[in-house]
Amino acid sequence: MYCPRFVYFMNVLKIQQHEHRRHLVNKGRDIHVLKMVQNKEYLRSKIGVIDKSLDVYLSSPSLHLVGKVDEVLFLNDGSAAPLDYKYAYWDNRVYKTLKMQQTLYSLLIEENFGLPVSNAYLVYVRSKNHLEMLPITKPMKENALTVLEKIFNITYHGAFPNAKTAIRKCEDCTYRNLCVS
Numbered sequence: 432m433y434c435p436r437f438v439y440f441m442n443v444l445k446i447q448q449h450e451h452r453r454h455l456v457n458k459g460r461d462i463h464v465l466k467m468v469q470n471k472e473y474l475r476s477k478i479g480v481i482d483k484s485l486d487v488y489l490s491s492p493s494l495h496l497v498g499k500v501d502e503v504l505f506l507n508d509g510s511a512a513p514l515d516y517k518y519a520y521w522d523n524r525v526y527k528t529l530k531m532q533q534t535l536y537s538l539l540i541e542e543n544f545g546l547p548v549s550n551a552y553l554v555y556v557r558s559k560n561h562l563e564m565l566p567i568t569k570p571m572k573e574n575a576l577t578v579l580e581k582i583f584n585i586t587y588h589g590a591f592p593n594a595k596t597a598i599r600k601c602e603d604c605t606y607r608n609l610c611v612s
């Protein structure tokens with residue numbers, strides 16, 4: 432989602448990312464502390480949760496994917512849904528990268544649990560646990576599969592991708608000094 436060429440440097444040439452990205456990971460870890468104090472029952476009545484599994488590791492040989500989702504919700508309409516806690520403020524939109532992440536979780540849940548997924552849920556803990564429902568549509572799932580195919584094409588066949596990305600991303604890219612763009 433950031434840049435196809437990023438995949439090439441990371442997965443084909445196996446060049447490590449710079450350490451400056453580590454602070455993002457640390458921020459993500461804070462979320463687990465916050466989850467410890469959260470009232471985990473408040474969702475049940477709000478969105479019809481009848482059961483849930485926490486910190487679920489999911490894998491799929493056919494999708495070539497693994498992932499760990501904060502919660503898998505089982506809803507009273509017979510569907511399932513991923514729920515993810517974000518250490519962020521809600522600013523009235525769900526970013527493209529998050530949509531992709533939740534769509535991939537949805538595909539993994541459908542395959543692992545054999546249940547349909549039509550929504551994902553995001554909790555923005557820095558905005559008083561704002562709960563946002565994200566519809567996961569068929570075109571979103573098809574698009575996610577297409578993106579996966581492109582990533583695997585770069586990774587497995589070593590295809591050097593065109594750099595079609597915004598200049599501002601290049602300025603912030605860990606590979607900017609290597610990349611001829």
Ligand code: SF4
Pocket residue numbers: 433434435436437594595596600601602604605606607610611612
């Ligand atoms: S420098 Fe720009 S084109 Fe090159 S990998 Fe980074 S984001 Fe992509």
